[in-house]
Amino acid sequence: MRFFNFSSIIVGFMICLFMPEAASARSNYRRSPVIVTVNGHEITEEQVDRALERDLRLAMSLGKPPTYAVRHNMTLSVIDNLIEKFVIGERIRAKGIKVTIDEVNKEIIRIARINNMSVQSFYNKTYSTKGFTPTDIKDQVAMSLRFDKLIEMEAGSKRFYVSDREAKRYYDRNTKQFTEPKRVKASHILIKYPKTGKTSKRDVKYALGKISNMAKSGIDFAKLAVKYSQDKETRKKGGNLGFFTYDIMPKKIADAAFMLRVGEISEVIEMPYGCHLLKVFEIDPGGLIGFDKVKKEIIGWIKDDLKAEYSTKYIKQHMANAKIVWAGGKRPEPIPIKETESY
Numbered sequence: 001m002r003f004f005n006f007s008s009i010i011v012g013f014m015i016c017l018f019m020p021e022a023a024s025a026r027s028n029y030r031r032s033p034v035i036v037t038v039n040g041h042e043i044t045e046e047q048v049d050r051a052l053e054r055d056l057r058l059a060m061s062l063g064k065p066p067t068y069a070v071r072h073n074m075t076l077s078v079i080d081n082l083i084e085k086f087v088i089g090e091r092i093r094a095k096g097i098k099v100t101i102d103e104v105n106k107e108i109i110r111i112a113r114i115n116n117m118s119v120q121s122f123y124n125k126t127y128s129t130k131g132f133t134p135t136d137i138k139d140q141v142a143m144s145l146r147f148d149k150l151i152e153m154e155a156g157s158k159r160f161y162v163s164d165r166e167a168k169r170y171y172d173r174n175t176k177q178f179t180e181p182k183r184v185k186a187s188h189i190l191i192k193y194p195k196t197g198k199t200s201k202r203d204v205k206y207a208l209g210k211i212s213n214m215a216k217s218g219i220d221f222a223k224l225a226v227k228y229s230q231d232k233e234t235r236k237k238g239g240n241l242g243f244f245t246y247d248i249m250p251k252k253i254a255d256a257a258f259m260l261r262v263g264e265i266s267e268v269i270e271m272p273y274g275c276h277l278l279k280v281f282e283i284d285p286g287g288l289i290g291f292d293k294v295k296k297e298i299i300g301w302i303k304d305d306l307k308a309e310y311s312t313k314y315i316k317q318h319m320a321n322a323k324i325v326w327a328g329g330k331r332p333e334p335i336p337i338k339e340t341e342s343y
Contacts, residue, residue, distance in 0.1 A: 036325065038083050039322055048078055055131075056074070069335040076334055083319070087315075088150070088315065099142050123137065152307075160306045162303050162306075178289045178294055183245050184282070184283055186278050187225060188278050190231040191208050205268050209268055253276060257278055265277065266278040
């Protein structure tokens with residue numbers, strides 16, 4: 001399955017925020033030397049430094065300051081992003097494209113959902129890995145939505161039309177992608193081996209055997225788990241482990257769980273830290289997901305690929321047509337980075 005990625009073409013060129021209002025707000029800041037002029041618009045050292053600040057903080061958080069070469073290349077990347085954003089921003093403004101805060105919030109919810117995360121978890125992870133605040137994310141998502149609208153407007157909706165037949169062809173060629181593994185829903189009771197004292201591992205196994213006999217005699221397994229299990233995470237839930245695939249669990253536990261039928265209780269399973277008792281409540285055999293269930297998702301994927309391909313060409317075309325004048329006469333060259341300097 002596919003996941004939202006900040007390096008995607010739609011979002012990647014927006015890493016350094018450069019809102020349309022920046023040009024009119026320029027007079028509020030100290031005049032800085034001009035680095036490059038884009039279609040008559042000046043990009044200054046001060047603007048680059050502000051855009052570079054977050055990237056430098058992230059680099060510093062890795063434990064050492066970036067070398068001269070690393071900082072040079074980071075700065076060059078920021079400048080390139082600012083140039084791209086201004087060029088594409090001109091097209092967006094020329095077309096009068098806008099998005100609402102409601103559209104932005106819905107898109108953030110969608111992105112979080114397809115990554116199996118809550119919105120707050122998504123914000124937290126993005127901040128910890130990219131240094132983006134919720135405001136940064138909303139700004140970038142808004143720009144992404146504007147760019148998406150621009151591409152659809154410029155290309156025409158028919159260019160990105162995906163038929164059911166095309167989606168079915170993709171489905172037939174990628175059946176492994178739509179095959180779900182067998183899953184088991186089970187509960188367990190764990191008794192840990194004592195670190196000290198007279199109680200032995202044999203005693204622990206014997207005690208869990210007694211609990212097993214109680215469960216097999218008809219006493220509710222969940223109540224036994226609440227009373228006896230030493231697994232703090234599942235104890236209050238009656239030992240419920242939920243659904244899991246074979247590869248998620250340690251081999252001994254997985255072997256036992258996947259051999260049981262619904263309603264059966266395992267023998268005592270000895271592990272290095274203690275003993276387990278399992279009861280299986282439900283089995284999902286897995287298998288190939290029906291095409292109708294994933295058709296909409298597949299169409300979205302193919303459409304995204306078509307848009308990404310068109311977007312790359314669109315950006316290159318407008319960058320090539322833009323009048324870019326570097327203060328030094330030409331774009332500075334990146335400095336080769338040694339492996340020890342990379343982040």
